[in-house]
Amino acid sequence: MAFKNPLFTVDSVLFTVHNNTLKVLLVQRAEAPFLGQWALPGGFVDVDQDANTDATAHRKLRDKTGFTPQYLEQLQVISGAQRDPRGYSVTLAYYALVAHQNVSPKIASVALAQWIAVQDLPQYTLAFDHAHIIALAQARLQQKTLYSMIPAFCLPERFTIAQLQQVIETIIEKPIQRKSLMRRLEASDMFAALDEKTSSGGRLAQLYSIKAGADLVNFERNLMAKDE
Amino acid sequence: MAFKNPLFTVDSVLFTVHNNTLKVLLVQRAEAPFLGQWALPGGFVDVDQDANTDATAHRKLRDKTGFTPQYLEQLQVISGAQRDPRGYSVTLAYYALVAHQNVSPKIASVALAQWIAVQDLPQYTLAFDHAHIIALAQARLQQKTLYSMIPAFCLPERFTIAQLQQVIETIIEKPIQRKSLMRRLEASDMFAALDEKTSSGGRLAQLYSIKAGADLVNFERNLMAKDE
DNA sequence: AGAATAGTGTCTGTTAGACATTATTAA
DNA sequence: TTAATAATGTCTAACAGACACTATTCT
Structure with a gap:
């Protein structure tokens, strides 16, 4: 050759x-x-x-x-x-x-x-x-x-929804709705709610972790379809 | 090294x-x-x-x-x-x-x-x-x-919506709604309706072609989110 | 006229966006 | 009690699915 x-x-x-x-x-x-x-x-x-x-x-x-x-x-x-x-x-x-x-x-x-x-x-x-x-x-x-929860891999083992939201907003450089994130977190079945909460200045926040062996879920729609 | x-x-x-x-x-x-x-x-x-x-x-x-x-x-x-x-x-x-x-x-x-x-x-x-x-x-x-019109690249220069639908259904091995396809074709702005129609057994069908230099558009949602 | 195919109208279903409301905690 | 943050309720918007209906062509 x-x-x-x-x-x-x-x-x-x-x-x-x-x-x-x-x-x-x-x-x-x-x-x-x-x-x-x-x-x-x-x-x-x-x-x-x-x-x-x-x-x-x-x-x-x-x-x-x-x-x-x-x-x-x-x-x-x-x-x-x-x-x-x-x-x-x-x-x-x-x-x-x-x-x-x-x-x-x-x-x-x-x-x-x-x-x-x-x-x-x-x-x-x-x-x-x-x-x-x-x-x-x-x-x-x-x-x-x-269209996925990939930002969860930037977080420590135990994390709150607010932390996940922060990471997502940092990556995409736009705000998202907390409500939309919670719906996706629930629907993805990738995360487990721990028996623990964490203090953050107000009401205690639920801690989550990625389920062992959970695959990265792809959603059928994108967030933030609109340009701003 | x-x-x-x-x-x-x-x-x-x-x-x-x-x-x-x-x-x-x-x-x-x-x-x-x-x-x-x-x-x-x-x-x-x-x-x-x-x-x-x-x-x-x-x-x-x-x-x-x-x-x-x-x-x-x-x-x-x-x-x-x-x-x-x-x-x-x-x-x-x-x-x-x-x-x-x-x-x-x-x-x-x-x-x-x-x-x-x-x-x-x-x-x-x-x-x-x-x-x-x-x-x-x-x-x-x-x-x-x-989430895109990529199947259009399997078609001849001039093609009908029915042809595009056939190609899509062959690729994904599932039927799709013609109406949904037409909406996407319209929204994508990738295609030009030609001044020509073609005979296909019934009413004449509009011919389309990919606009010169058109980029492949990605839609914000998937078709067929459901499993069957 | 009737069959066949093209194209439209429109209602439903799903999920994201917006944002008000309620819940819980610390100071 | 008040401020702060978490979580929920719920209405709207966008767009895909379903499918009935109209339009056009050929025989």
């Missing part, structure tokens, strides 16, 4: 929500090209270690955060001759979600990894076309938030 | 609808492994010819059909050590749509390519995990048919 095999890498856009801000995990590149610049965590498939590319994405994230994300899904492949100075490259991008407090301590200990607010990204120069990949991932996350 | 680069290939699941049957284009493999068996059209990226992997998919389909599909979209990456006897492999699968009469004559002249009804696939032994990839593509096509 006379074909030059293009470079194949796996990169992940790991999101979290903290302080009503959507953040993405970036690492400082330790080698050329783009040495020292911020980039998505990722790298080459290790054919001896990784059962498949999902395993590659998980392994690379674990190396940087010490943790496995609560949600991980393929985004898309980006490819071309110009996007990597080393030559023609093919990158499989994933996007992932994690609760902020799950990884926060670990991150702090790795000086080369850092959460950066998506809204601040214009102030950074990212390696490769990683800014573009993050934009694709954000758009996909926003879209999926309209 | 000490990593063995895995094999990277691009394969496409090209669908069409003919005689109320969903069909997929398969080609007979001309080389080992799986020599002579039916497989998806695809192959290696040619870094000198292909601007990106989309171009690879297009080129491979053009080689087999002489035509460019009306619609082409990434499906997902499938990877692992066991799926190709030559070793660890990574395949980017696309799915694509074309109007049957656009490629039919060309196919006939290429003995190595053939349309096979999806419902007949259990009778065939496909190369690699291509049967699995086709199943993934079919599921995605069905899902997307519920």
